[in-house]
Amino acid sequence: MLTKRIIPCLDIINRRVTKGVKFANNIDLGDPVEMAVRYSDEGCDELVVYDITASAEQRPIDIGMVREVARAIRIPFAVGGGIATLDDMSRVLLAGAEKISVNSLAVRTPSIIADGARAFGNQCMVLGMDPVATADRARCPSGYEVTTRGFRERTGMDAVAWARRAEALGAGEIVVNSVDADGTRAGFELTITRLIAEAVNVPVVASGGAGCAAHLRDAFTVAGADAAIVAGILHTGHTTLGQLKHALHADGVPVRMHW
Amino acid sequence: MRAGAPALPTVLRTCTRTPRFLGPLTGYQLRAIVFDIASPLNQNLCLQHAQPLSDIMLAIVDYKAGNLTSVQLAFGALGCDTTVTSDPAKIRAAERVVFPGVGAAGSAMAHLDALGLAPALRDVTVRGTPFLGICLGTQILFDASEEDGGTVTLGLLPGRAVRFRPSDRRDKVPQIGWNQVKAARPHPLLAGIADESEFYFVHSYYPAPADPSLTLGTTCYAGVTFSSMVARGNVAATQFHPEKSGRIGLRLLENFLRWTPDT
Known part of the structure; x- marks a missing residue:
């Protein structure tokens, strides 16, 4: 049986892993390569590495770091942040990453999804989106609106419609990162995750709000997510991948138990 | 070599470097190896292990x-x-060949034809060179693929690649992630790997061998139990990605490097 994936997320500033709530109060958590190796040894199924300031600083992603992570671990990882062109994608993939994650760029230039999928395959193209609940059902019938630029800008786009469009363009996976749940440790935003999981035929990754194993279980069993991103609770030592996996396994959720 | 140590058998003497798997040897350990080699049962194993992995010409x-x-x-x-190569001569000269691939069968076959690689692949598989297909490389070893409106592929193994057709919408296509491989029979490539270990998959099509005896491992997804690993003679192939399957995948690749196929 295909197992549900647990994906630690490493947010990078100046080659250091950081964690802040809604991009504020960032604290230094360690070296990205060391943390990638540690999580891989502890049984994570995949990793995401976001160069979170590359876009804002209008500089390309740190390829040297991508190469070091690729050399150090033998599991798939996705890279996001600072990717603006097909050339950028090519460099990241040739450095050893498995997937490219695009977010704000895809909202501005949706054709980048199709171009990337054509050049590298759908399985390489991950659409990240940051939906927020909205009362404006006229513009956003699902009740969720896509935001960009680290939640700072609203787009007026319906989150479910955007997920469907991204799939049609060639996105091979969709990460649903709830603005409202991010950093709260109160659980994933199950409603929008489920709406998107039911709307598309590609894997959906729940993101934002992981606080304990039960939250992951709900993302998988209630919302129908195929994978879940965890960050803060692992980085701060609140829990471990082993504890999460054992709890999920005991609850009957298929997870990879041997590595 | 230290004074007083027994003479090395030829195969070990010809090694220019200490075999990695052995580490630093004492005279007593060397003597044990000499005795091992004297046993016909172990001869193949020891000769194989005597080649450091770094000396293998792998294309x-x-x-x-x-x-x-x-x-x-x-x-x-x-x-x-x-050696990453598109050169048929280098592929023919290699001691071992890995045939990976991600993408679509149609364009893959077009590239193989344009590069004139099909005859070299046929030669090495017929000649007995240990050969490992991965993912799309595995699918196009068969006669045909359903992909791209039907594609004639290399025909080095009997069977075809068919698409997942899930009846349950929750089964996404492609299958992306870690899934179990259940061994259908023992094989040197699976040595030291627990049965039903998980490997990393990314695929929409899967191999359907015409000869069930090809199947080395099976995996369940989208309502089917498919051949996720096949092997015949010197040709082995995985639908999953051992190179992205952590420590267990690495063990499979190491097994491939040490594998002496029965001929």
Whole structure:
């Protein structure tokens, strides 16, 4: 049986892993390569590495770091942040990453999804989106609106419609990162995750709000997510991948138990 | 070599470097190896192990079907230097051949034809060179694929690649992630790997061998139990990505490097 994936997320500033709530109060958590190796040894199924300031600083992603992570671990990882062109994608993939994650760029230039999928395959193209609940059902019938630029800008786009469009363009996976749940440790935003999981035929990754194993279980069993991103609770030592996996396994959720 | 140690058998003497798997040897350990080699039962194993992984001439076939970095890095982690090549002569000269691939069958076959690689692949598989297909490389070893409106593929193994047709919408296509491989029979490539270990998959099509005896491992997804690993003679192939399957995948690749197929 295909197992549900647990994906630690490493947010990078100046080659250091950081964690802040809604991009504020960032604290230094360690070296990205060391943390990638540690999580891989502890049984994570995949990793995401976001160069979170590359876009804002209008500089390309740190390829040297991508190469070091690729050399150090033998599991798939996705890279996001600072990717603006097909050339950028090519460099990241040739450095050893498995997937490219695009977010704000895809909202501005949706054709980048199709171009990337054509050049590298759908399985390489991950659409990240940051939906927020909205009362404006006229513009956003699902009740969720896509935001960009680290939640700072609203787009007026319906989150479910955007997920469907991204799939049609060639996105091979969709990460649903709830603005409202991010950093709260109160659980994933199950409603929008489920709406998107039911709307598309590609894997959906729940993101934002992981606080304990039960939250992951709900993302998988209630919302129908195929994978879940965890960050803060692992980085701060609140829990471990082993504890999460054992709890999920005991609850009957298929997870990879041997590595 | 230290004074007083017994003479090395020829095969070990010809090694220019200490075999990695042995580490530093004492005279007593060397004597044990000499005795081992004297036993006909162990002879193959010892001769095989005597070649350091770094000395193996391993060709990774490059036919513009996806990114080969992970495959190179994985073999690099085992201490094996690889040659990534589109040159039929280098493929024919290699001691072992890895045939990876990500993408679509139609364009993969077009690239293979344009590069004139099909005859070289046929030669090495017929000649007995240990050969490992991965993902799309595995699918196009068969006669045909359903992909791209039906594609005639290499025909080195009997069967075809067929698409997942899930009846349950929750089964996404492609299958992306870690799934179990259940061994259908023992094989040197599976040595030291627990049965039903998980490997990393990314695929929409899967191999359907015409001869069930080809199947080495099976995996369940989208309502089917498919052949996720096949082997016949010197040709082995996985639908999953051992190069991205952590420590267990690395063990499979190491097994491939040490594998002496029955001929």
